[in-house]
Amino acid sequence: MNRVFACRACGRGNLELILDLGKQPWGNDFRPMELDQTCPRYPLEFFYCHDCTMCQIGHTVPKETMFREHGYLSGTTRSLARHFASVASRIAERVAFGPSDYVLDVGGNDGTFLRFVHERGLDVLNVDAGINQHRASLANGIPCINRFFNLETADDIRRERGPAKVIHGAGIFFHLEELHSAFEGVRHLLADDGVVVAEFIYLPSMVETTAFDQIYHEHLTYYTLGSFERLLQGHGLRINDAELASIHGGSCIAYIGRGDGVSPALARLMDREVVEGYDTATPYRQFAKEASELRDLIRDRVRRFRAGGRRIQALGAPVKGTTILHYCGFDERDIECAVEINRLKCGTFYPGTRIPVVHQDEVDPPDAYLLLAWNFRDEIMPKLERFRSGGGQVLIPIPDAEVL
Ligand SMILES: [Zn+2]
Known part of the structure; x- marks a missing residue:
């Protein structure tokens, strides 16, 4: 499906919708628990420009909303x-x-x-x-x-x-x-x-x-x-x-x-x-297909853990985790909390969910962690040796929903 809005880079309008991730809150909208949790949601759609090859999302959340009170250090x-x-x-x-x-x-x-x-x-x-x-x-x-x-x-x-x-x-x-x-x-x-x-x-x-x-x-x-x-x-x-x-x-x-x-x-x-072929739509269309398959696999792994009565916590509360949680449709019944070391995020809910973000020292470890900060796995996995030798498991969502 093609959309008629101007490409952010070339200003022309020959954009192809590649992947629709649904309506999602702004990923860093971590709100203190005492505040209203009805985060606004915006389309999260990934496009390819056939004129200048720029990939982009269609909807702009105003920069003042996203970057004035940002929790990432x-x-x-x-x-x-x-x-x-x-x-x-x-x-x-x-x-x-x-x-x-x-x-x-x-x-x-x-x-x-x-x-x-x-x-x-x-x-x-x-x-x-x-x-x-x-x-x-x-x-x-x-x-x-x-x-x-x-x-x-x-x-x-x-x-x-x-x-x-x-x-x-x-x-x-x-x-x-x-x-x-x-x-x-x-x-x-x-x-x-x-x-x-x-x-x-x-x-x-x-x-x-x-x-x-x-x-x-x-x-x-x-x-x-x-x-x-x-x-x-x-x-x-x-x-x-x-x-x-x-x-x-x-x-x-x-x-x-x-x-x-x-x-x-x-x-x-x-x-x-x-x-x-990165100057064509082909690899992006393939990416969209694989993303939806990976989403199904992550969802299946999490739901199997839960069906066995096992407790899952998200490890880390990065902004990208919002995309995973919403695209997979997870809520607090799937993921009991997200544990963090950045105190600016503790005491909040994951945007648009009732999944609390708590300090890692303040909760008992679960049966399994969902490693949302998968890009730091080399830094994080050595710290989980004791957890894993005690029977704990780690689900690494990207790139292939691997369970360790
Ligand atoms: Zn363009």
Whole structure:
């Protein structure tokens, strides 16, 4: 079925509905238990643009709703901190910094990434619209502007600080409601020889792992290197190099500048996208089919556990878990609670459900965990050795509903 609304990237309207995940609340709408729990629901539909190949969702939840009072703090995840440390060291190797140069982080959250940059003696600046993130960044000693990043913000920064040598954004460039204004801002603010370091969930990895839970309202666009390059070219920018990283279940780090050099690694990745058909609707249609099969399998595994009288808790309460819970139709009869270590989320309900989020130390372990934060399985599984040797099981929903 084709829809007539404008593609976020090219502005044309040749969009194909690939996967309909139903009406869902905004995935981070974790509300304290004493508050009204009737979260608004919005369509969660994944589209492919036949004109520019950009994948995207159709409905926009306003950015003020999603990012002002956000509960996610980067610093709570150790493997993310390690990842940022290594990105900071690669940037330091690539870029020759002068004395007045600085590194700008767009949506830099609590300053976790910029702390590693700052430790190298470089000037840093964070821009984050989140109230909690702004506060946490300042507490971490990282200067922060509490605004959304767009052309106007970029212009103010440029007038105050001059051009930015590096503009980094991790998991932010696919959040942009003001997509074109933000990239115009990047073009305006970037030094002539500057580098944009964009980290994003790599769409081919998401498709290969059937990670349908990466689709949620905060993720407005979903990039291949090809679709991202087309978007950037419209703003005078080019991808010059790229590498894949395992963080978030399969990410890409793209190095972007004003020049048109193409590294061999980037050429290989872009060739592979074409060979595998990511500039056509075919792999996305296959992804949609596999997502619905995986949904049935996860549901079947959970319901079998429950039929045997076993207790299941969700391990972690990531935003992507909202997509899994709603797409699978789970409620508190299936999942008794979600356990977390991030205290900002404890004492809430999973959005649109009566599944409470509680601190891990405050409940007895269940018979089985549903690992919603599956992308951090390497960090989490070693901590569950004792649980498993005592007979506990772990259901890892993505990529194949494996039970360990
Ligand atoms: Zn398009």
